[in-house]
Amino acid sequence: KHGHSFSDLNASHKKLLVQQSRSGCNCNPSSLQACYSQRNLANRRLSSCNSQVRSLGAQRSSLLRQVSGLRSQYAAVVKQRDVLQGQLNVFVRYQNYGWKYYRGSFYYFSTSKANWQASRNYCTARGADLVVINDAFENNFTREVKRIAWIGLYRSGSNWRWVDGSYLSSRASYWAPKEPNNSGNREDRGEIWLYNNIENWNDAPWADAN
Ligand SMILES: [Ca+2]
Ligand SMILES: [Ca+2]
Structure with a gap:
């Protein structure tokens, strides 16, 4: 009977240890302090993460604005190229028919x-x-x-x-x-x-x- 109750005690102690390790915190003052400082560290990391998220968000909007600016520049250059190509075609056609180009x-x-x-x-x-x-x-x-x-x-x-x-x-x-x-x-x-x-x-x- 003695042996039995000792092994019961041992088993429940082990169970408690498992619970303790799952909770991650020991409830004595020094481990409570460690728990607070881990929480504070986690909070600082969270806040740093948040400010990175905000900064990336700002970069993203700035990049989106740049992309839209580049798109409209691209469209303008394409239009300009088409006008020049049209002028070049006229130029080549006139030259092929023996016209001479001089000052416009x-x-x-x-x-x-x-x-x-x-x-x-x-x-x-x-x-x-x-x-x-x-x-x-x-x-x-x-x-x-x-x-x-x-x-x-x-x-x-x-x-x-x-x-x-x-x-x-x-x-x-x-x-x-x-x-x-x-x-x-x-x-x-x-x-x-x-x-x-x-x-x-x-x-x-x-x-x-x-
Ligand atoms: Ca005359
Ligand atoms: Ca003239």
Whole structure:
């Protein structure tokens, strides 16, 4: 009987030890202190975790804003590329048909001869017009035709006007010496004439075949 009760006691002691180890805390003052300090440590870790979560949340929103900014930049660049590609296609098409590009415009130097009005019709049928020479650069560029060629200049009463409706400016006027002379009183259109000179224009009768 003694042996029996001792083994019972032993068993219940073991059971208590198991319960104790499961609870993780011993209920004596020093282990209670350890328990508090573990709780405090856990709280500090929790609070550090929380602030990391907040900081990651802020980073996430900032990254999302950046992503949306990059998406709209990307869309804008794609649009820009398409516009440039379209311009390039036009450019290549014009060049393939023998047009020359100079300072923002395309020019076509025709080799066929016709009077001023027929020449102008030839141009307008191609969505263009006889050349309007606005400055010294364009004057020098058009002289490269190296032959007599009509320009979009015509006499209007006592004035000279361009086909775009503007009046000839004395600041961008490149008449050859002693021109326009209205020879025979029938010279009413402008042409590139002395193309080797800067001052190269002549007035000629519109019906001439240039
Ligand atoms: Ca021009
Ligand atoms: Ca003349």
